[in-house]
Structure formats: structure tokens, C-alpha cells
Amino acid sequence: MAYAAIADRDQHLHDPDTFITKYIWSQDHKVIAIQYAITAIFVGVVALVLSLLFRLQLGFPDTFNLVDPNQYYQYVTMHGMIMVIYLLTALFLGGFGNYLIPLMCGARDMVFPYMNMLSFWVYLLSVIVLLASFFVPGGPTGAGWTLYPPQAISEGTPGIGGGIVLMLVSLAIFIVAFTMGGLNYVTTVLQARTRGMTLMRMPLAVWGIFVATILGLLAFPALLVAAVMMTLDRVVGTSFFMPEMLSLGRELDYGGGSPILFQHLFWFFGHPEVYIVALPAFGIVSDVLSVHARKNIFGYRMMVWAIVLIGALSFVVWAHHMYVSGMNPYFGFFFATTTLIIAVPTALKVYNWILTLWRGDIHLRVPMLFAIGFIFTFIHGGLTGLFLGNVTVDLPLSDTYFVVGHFHMVMGVSPVLVVFAAIYHWFPKITGRMFNETLGKAHFWLTLLGTYSIYLPMHYLGILGVPRRYYAYGDTEFIPASAQTLNSGITVAALFVAAAQTLFFINVIWSLWKGPKADPNPWRATTLEWMTPDTPPKHGNWGAELPEVHRWPYDYSVPGESEDYIPQTEPPHKGVIAGRDHGVHH
Amino acid sequence: MNISVLFAALGGAILVWLFLLQRLKAKPWVEQGVIEEGGAVNAAPERVGLWVFLAVVTSLFGLFAIVYNMRSQFPDWRPLPDPGLLWVNTVLLILASVALQRARSAVAREDLDGLKPNLVAGGLLTIAFLGGQLLVWRQLILSGYYLATNPADAFFYILTALHGLHLAGGLWFWARAAGAVWKGLESRPVTEVAGVRLSVTLCSVYWHYLLLVWLILFGLLLST
Numbered sequence: 051m052a053y054a055a056i057a058d059r060d061q062h063l064h065d066p067d068t069f070i071t072k073y074i075w076s077q078d079h080k081v082i083a084i085q086y087a088i089t090a091i092f093v094g095v096v097a098l099v100l101s102l103l104f105r106l107q108l109g110f111p112d113t114f115n116l117v118d119p120n121q122y123y124q125y126v127t128m129h130g131m132i133m134v135i136y137l138l139t140a141l142f143l144g145g146f147g148n149y150l151i152p153l154m155c156g157a158r159d160m161v162f163p164y165m166n167m168l169s170f171w172v173y174l175l176s177v178i179v180l181l182a183s184f185f186v187p188g189g190p191t192g193a194g195w196t197l198y199p200p201q202a203i204s205e206g207t208p209g210i211g212g213g214i215v216l217m218l219v220s221l222a223i224f225i226v227a228f229t230m231g232g233l234n235y236v237t238t239v240l241q242a243r244t245r246g247m248t249l250m251r252m253p254l255a256v257w258g259i260f261v262a263t264i265l266g267l268l269a270f271p272a273l274l275v276a277a278v279m280m281t282l283d284r285v286v287g288t289s290f291f292m293p294e295m296l297s298l299g300r301e302l303d304y305g306g307g308s309p310i311l312f313q314h315l316f317w318f319f320g321h322p323e324v325y326i327v328a329l330p331a332f333g334i335v336s337d338v339l340s341v342h343a344r345k346n347i348f349g350y351r352m353m354v355w356a357i358v359l360i361g362a363l364s365f366v367v368w369a370h371h372m373y374v375s376g377m378n379p380y381f382g383f384f385f386a387t388t389t390l391i392i393a394v395p396t397a398l399k400v401y402n403w404i405l406t407l408w409r410g411d412i413h414l415r416v417p418m419l420f421a422i423g424f425i426f427t428f429i430h431g432g433l434t435g436l437f438l439g440n441v442t443v444d445l446p447l448s449d450t451y452f453v454v455g456h457f458h459m460v461m462g463v464s465p466v467l468v469v470f471a472a473i474y475h476w477f478p479k480i481t482g483r484m485f486n487e488t489l490g491k492a493h494f495w496l497t498l499l500g501t502y503s504i505y506l507p508m509h510y511l512g513i514l515g516v517p518r519r520y521y522a523y524g525d526t527e528f529i530p531a532s533a534q535t536l537n538s539g540i541t542v543a544a545l546f547v548a549a550a551q552t553l554f555f556i557n558v559i560w561s562l563w564k565g566p567k568a569d570p571n572p573w574r575a576t577t578l579e580w581m582t583p584d585t586p587p588k589h590g591n592w593g594a595e596l597p598e599v600h601r602w603p604y605d606y607s608v609p610g611e612s613e614d615y616i617p618q619t620e621p622p623h624k625g626v627i628a629g630r631d632h633g634v635h636h
Numbered sequence: 637m638n639i640s641v642l643f644a645a646l647g648g649a650i651l652v653w654l655f656l657l658q659r660l661k662a663k664p665w666v667e668q669g670v671i672e673e674g675g676a677v678n679a680a681p682e683r684v685g686l687w688v689f690l691a692v693v694t695s696l697f698g699l700f701a702i703v704y705n706m707r708s709q710f711p712d713w714r715p716l717p718d719p720g721l722l723w724v725n726t727v728l729l730i731l732a733s734v735a736l737q738r739a740r741s742a743v744a745r746e747d748l749d750g751l752k753p754n755l756v757a758g759g760l761l762t763i764a765f766l767g768g769q770l771l772v773w774r775q776l777i778l779s780g781y782y783l784a785t786n787p788a789d790a791f792f793y794i795l796t797a798l799h800g801l802h803l804a805g806g807l808w809f810w811a812r813a814a815g816a817v818w819k820g821l822e823s824r825p826v827t828e829v830a831g832v833r834l835s836v837t838l839c840s841v842y843w844h845y846l847l848l849v850w851l852i853l854f855g856l857l858l859s860t
Contacts, residue, residue, distance in 0.1 A: 229689075237685040245670055248671050267692045268691065268692070274696060275699045278794065289784075306711070307787070318699070350665065351663070351664075621669065
């Protein structure tokens with residue numbers, strides 16, 4: 051079937067006429083995207099508040115007494131799990147994936163709109179089940195976001211009653227939701243692109259989301275397997291993961307299970323998960339940089355290959371999370387090697403971003419600031435990742451704040467900066483209004499400098515040997531008093547960053563009501579989502595006819611052209627062989 | 637462990653293959669105008685969606701098989717007896733798959749009289765298979781093999797339950813296809829007839845796949 055035959059096959063498009071079918075039980079990918087985004091950001095804020103509570107404890111022990119040791123572990127666990135899965139995965143794929151894939155590929159909607167709607171509602175159910183664990187006796191699980199058995203379901207860990215069961219059930223529900231969404235994203239990219247939109251003409255944002263979705267579809271089953279088996283261990287007393295154990299001097303009924311087996315399953319999911327979050331961020335940041343530097347992305351082909359290569363390699367590095375669990379030294383060698391190899395395509399992407407900026411016509415607008423901020427934090431987090439990828443360096447650092455600093459730089463701050471870049475970048479298209487530039491810039495600087503002052507000192511604490519996962523340190527000989535001062539400083543910075551986020555919410559809400567009407571293409575970008583006949587795009591996206599694609603998405607500042615950008619829909623110019631000699635730098 | 641690395645390599649290979657399929661050496665910054673080649677795969681989205689879903693299910697059962705294999709090496713593994721009824725159930729599922737295959741060729745010939753009995757037989761045989769699996773569970777429970785008795789028992793229950801759930805999901809799509817056929821196809825517009833043909837075809841693909849999964853699982857259960 052030719053492109054358009056599928057892309058324009060509109061028998062699936064329902065015509066929403068009531069408020070409920072338009073905004074609640076909606077099958078429109080744009081509405082679903084916003085539903086996903088609002089839900090994800092809401093739980094993200096819950097997780098942010100939890101982090102403030104335990105940061106207050108760490109920074110000022112014995113002062114506030116807001117949390118007891120059990121709550122400390124519960125909040126740390128919920129913070130991690132919510133941020134990684136229910137915020138970042140859901141926001142990048144369910145939110146941006148849903149919004150951008152059909153618009154950037156030139157489709158009217160996802161290919162299975164009904165399943166897409168179900169995906170959101172099932173996701174919402176998983177969030178409700180997760181949050182319900184705060185209200186069961188014993189509270190949510192405090193097993194750490196990795197949920198390692200045997201401690202996750204043994205006496206002494208908080209939340210081994212309903213908490214851990216609800217967590218596992220919620221994860222299983224999330225995976226069902228993700229699978230329904232993921233089938234849509236992959237099939238839409240493969241089958242519903244408009245005429246002329248080859249895979250190699252897709253914007254990198256779509257590439258990143260596409261490959262990340264494939265990773266998710268193949269990796270989440272590992273978490274499902276682990277969750278099902280651990281639920282049975284907890285509820286009916288099987289021994290998949292539970293070894294023979296004494297608890298309070300009493301022998302438990304478990305016997306013969308392997309906790310390491312769980313770790314393999316968890317990280318076989320867990321490492322690709324890092325890239326499920328990172329690849330969409332890579333893609334989005336590439337597009338934002340290119341648009342606001344008025345320059346084609348440096349090495350588009352290499353960027354695509356790097357995304358695919360990183361995706362493939364991400365399945366063979368998982369055990370670098372398990373160096374301290376004990377393993378055959380040859381395994382350690384193997385996984386350290388693959389980990390260092392994956393740095394090659396990743397570094398390539400970083401070079402290409404910087405080379406995209408080089409001699410560009412850089413416009414330091416809010417999305418661009420966030421994208422450039424991402425390059426800084428990502429290089430920072432990536433380099434410390436090289437440290438930790440080596441077994442001998444990892445062993446002493448593994449249980450310290452160095453690791454906390456590393457993964458928050460690379461997987462916390464970096465993707466969140468891209469989330470903000472993306473929200474500011476597409477805000478005019480999504481809402482039809484402009485945001486306030488000054489507030490946006492203030493939000494950026496406070497967030498970037500604030501997060502740096504949280505996580506940079508953590509690396510130093512880690513090298514000092516301050517262990518993570520502790521409720522309070524008391525008098526410890528090897529930890530100097532100055533470390534505690536630093537800890538207090540980190541907490542102050544965290545409160546500061548959290549407060550700065552109110553600027554973002556004020557900006558979004560104010561702009562929704564009072565923001566000036568946005569131009570359909572305020573950044574003068576080339577990609578299809580800016581070419582919709584209406585802003586914000588109406589149901590069906592394209593009016594009577596689908597757009598037709600004639601060129602790649604990065605024709606910026608083409609020499610000899612009157613405008614500094616050529617939309618993808620623009621047919622080839624007569625007599626001008628665009629892209630000739632000086633038009634192609636690489 | 638080694639198997640999981642292999643499995644990962646397989647996943648990677650699929651990605652690379654997908655990618656090579658498209659023009660690896662395309663120079664999108666040079667080429668202009670509408671390019672007709674390199675577009676969508678020549679298949680309905682539902683078909684592509686099903687294959688992507690089968691990849692996900694393969695990942696799920698594949699990981700279970702690996703974990704089964706690893707856990708069964710431990711000294712506390714006590715294999716459970718292989719109930720004879722499982723052979724009967726296996727035959728039922730094979731027959732269901734055959735019936736759906738015949739339904740598929742009937743619908744391709746637009747032979748309504750051949751379609752109806754085969755489609756119904758496929759569904760009923762599947763329901764019989766699921767009933768048979770429940771009977772096996774009952775037999776095992778009566779002989780004292782509970783879920784938590786031994787990991788071997790636990791795996792048996794989980795794997796059969798998971799496989800059964802996937803079949804039950806398939807039955808939902810089967811019921812929709814059967815319902816559409818029953819309402820009569822003669823007076824329907826061409827696109828709807830094509831839709832029914834597609835659902836019957838995809839049902840048969842899904843059933844063959846789940847038969848394959850069952851044969852592998854059954855082999856795995858017999859071998860330990």
C-alpha cells in the first residue's frame with residue numbers, strides 16, 4: 051500500500067461531538083497526549099515533594115522530624131519509581147510521543163485510536179493503584195526503587211503488607227498500558243507516514259521516540275516477569291527469588307530461590323529503561339538545537355545510526371548495575387567493555403550537537419537555553435558514567451553519593467531539561483498562545499544553577515565515602531563535619547529549585563489565559579507539525595488534504611534562498627539544485 | 637545468562653534489520669521531491685501491529701523460558717508429573733489452529749459455506765483446550781501439587797495461566813470476527829468484507845503463534 055493510502059485511511063477517525071468524547075474519552079492523539087502529560091506531571095510533583103521531605107531530613111537531621119526512618123525509605127523508593135517510570139517514561143512516550151508522531155509524520159492520528167485511548171486510562175489506573183499504596187496499612191514499599199528481594203518482601207522493610215503488592219500490581223498495569231501505546235507508536239511510524247516522508251526524512255525527535263518505544267516493548271516484559279514472580283513469592287509463598295532465610299531467629303518457609311535472578315531480570319529491563327528515557331530526549335534536543343541555531347543538524351545520518359546503535363547496545367550492558375552483587379570477573383570484564391563501547395555513539399551525538407551550534411545563527415530563546423543546558427548536564431553525567439562503568443572504580447563508589455550525583459545528572463536533570471525545552475518549544479502549537487519569555491528565562495537559570503548546586507557537591511560527598519541510603523549519619527569518624535554542612539547546602543538548593551518550578555506553572559497557566567496569540571510557526575521551523583492549517587491543530591490535523599513531503603527536515607540557512615528555512619512541504623525549486631556544493635557540509 | 641545475551645543480540649539484530657531494510661545510505665539532505673520508495677511496509681496496520689505485538693509476547697515468554705531454565709538447575713527443583721490430559725489438550729489446540737487455517741483459506745476464496753463451520757470449530761476447540769487446562773490444574777491440585785509446593789509447580793501454573801490468558805484475549809477478537817460473519821457478509825460494503833477477511837487471517841496467525849508457544853512450553857515442561 052502506498053503511503054497516502056494508509057495515512058489517509060480515515061475510517062477509524064471518529065468525530066467527537068460532545069464534551070465527553072472530545073476531552074475525556076477522547077481518541078484524538080493530541081488530547082490523549084495532554085492527558086498523559088498532565089497525569090505524569092502531577093505524579094512528578096508528588097515525587098518532587100517526597101524528595102523535599104527526605105532532603106529536609108538529610109540536610110537537617112533532628113531539626114524538622116518530618117519523617118521517621120521507615121518513611122524515609124518509603125519516600126526515597128516512591129520518589130525513584132515515580133520519576134523514572136510514571137513521570138519520564140509516560141511523559142516522553144505517552145505525552146510527546148503521542149503528540150508529535152502523527153503530526154511530524156503527517157498522519158491524521160495514531161493507527162489504533164481506540165487502543166490509544168485505552169492506553170491512557172490504563173496508565174491512569176496504574177497511577178491510582180500506585181498512589182493508593184500510601185493509604186494502606188504499613189504504607190508504600192520502602193524497598194528502594196530496585197525492589198531487590200529478599201529484603202523487599204521480608205520483615206523489617208517498611209511496606210511489606212499492601213505496599214509492595216500494590217507497587218508490583220501497579221507496574222504490571224503500567225506495562226499493559228505502555229504496550230498498548232507502544233504498539234501504536236511503532237505501527238504509526240512504520241505505516242502511517244504521509245507521502246514522501248521516508249524514514250530517513252523523519253525528524254530526529256520521531257527517531258528517538260520510535261527506537262525508545264521498541265526498546266520499551268522488548269524490555270518491559272522482563273519487569274513484568276519479575277513483578278509476577280515476586281508477587282507470587284510475596285502472596286502465595288513460592289520461592290522464585292527467596293532463598294532459605296532466618297528472620298528474627300525463626301526459619302521462613304522460603305528456600306532455594308535466587309535473589310540474583312531478580313537482579314538480572316530487573317536490570318535487563320532497567321538499563322534499556324535509561325535509554326527509553328534518554329533517546330526521546332536526544333531526538334527532541336537535536337530538533338530544538340537545529341531550529342534555534344538556524345542550521346541543519348550536524349551529521350543527520352550518523353545521529354540516526356547512533357540512536358539505533360545505542361538502542362541495540364543498551365540490551366547488553368545491564369549487569370554493570372550488579373558489579374557489587376558479585377559476579378564472575380569475566381562477566382564484569384564483558385559488561386565493562388560493552389558499557390564503554392556504548393559511550394562511543396553517545397559521544398558522537400554530543401559532538402554533533404556542539405558542531406550544530408558551531409557558527410550557527412543562535413537564538414537564545416527559552417527552549418534553546420534548556421537544550422544547551424542539557425548538553426552541559428548530559429556531558430557531566432555521561433563522564434561520571436564512564437567512571438562507574440569500570441568495575442574497579444565502581445566498587446568503592448557504588449554505595450556512595452557519587453552514584454546519586456551521577457544518575458541524577460544523566461537521568462534526572464538532563465531529561466527534565468529536555469522536557470522543559472520541549473514544552474516551551476511546542477507550547478505555541480499545543481495551546482495557540484505564546485508563553486512569557488522573561489519568566490521562562492528566569493525559570494531556566496534558576497533550574498540549571500540550582501540543580502548544579504544540588505548534584506555537583508554530591509560527587510564530592512561520594513568521593514569522601516559518604517554512603518547513600520542512610521536516614522541519618524550521626525557521629526561517623528570518616529565523615530567530616532563539613533560534609534554535613536554541604537548536605538544542608540544541598541537541601542537548601544533543592545528547596546530553591548522546587549520553588550523555582552512555580553515560575554513554570556505560573557507561566558503555563560497565565561499564558562493559557564492571557565498569553566498573546568501565537569503565530570502558526572513562531573520559530574520558523576521546517577517540520578510538518580508547524581504546517582497545520584489550524585493552531586492548535588484540529589481533530590484530523592490536516593484539513594482536507596495530507597501534506598506532501600519533498601525534503602528532509604533540516605533545510606535551514608540554505609545558501610541562495612531568500613528565507614533561512616524551507617518547510618518540508620516545499621517542492622524542489624526550479625533551476626536550483628539545493629544542497630549542491632556549499633549547501634552540504636558533510 | 638548466555639541465553640539472555642543471545643536473546644538480546646536477537647533483539648538488536650531485529651532493530652538493525654529493520655534499519656537496513658530502509659535505505660541505510662540515503663542522503664536526505666541532497667534528495668528532493670517526493671520519494672515513493674522506502675515508504676510503509678506493504679501490509680495493513682493491523683497486520684504490522686500484530687507482528688509487533690508478537691515480538692513483545694516473544695520477549696515475555698522468552699524471558700520466562702530463560703528464567704525457567706535457570707531456576708530448574710537449582711537443587712530444590714522437584715519436577716511434577718506430566719498429566720496425560722496435556723497430550724489431549726495439545727491435540728485440541730493443534731486442531732483449533734488447523735480449523736482457523738481452513739477458515740482463512742475459505743475467506744480468501746470468499747467461500748462463506750467453508751468459512752462458518754471452520755471459524756466456529758476453531759473457537760470451540762480453543763475453549764475446549766482452555767477447559768482441559770483447567771482440568772489439568774484440578775487434577776494437580778487434587779494430587780497435592782499446589783502453587784507454592786515447589787518452583788516447578790509454580791512455573792507450571794504461571795506459564796499455563798499466561799498462555800491461557802493470551803488465548804482468551806485471542807478469543808475476544810475471534811468472537812468479533814465470528815459475530816461479523818454471522819450477521820451476513822453479502823449485503824455489506826466492500827471495505828467491511830475486507831476487514832472481516834483481515835480479522836480471520838490475523839486470528840489464524842495469532843493461533844499458530846500461540847500453538848508454537850504452547851509446543852515449546854510443553855517441551856520445556858516435559859524435559860525437566
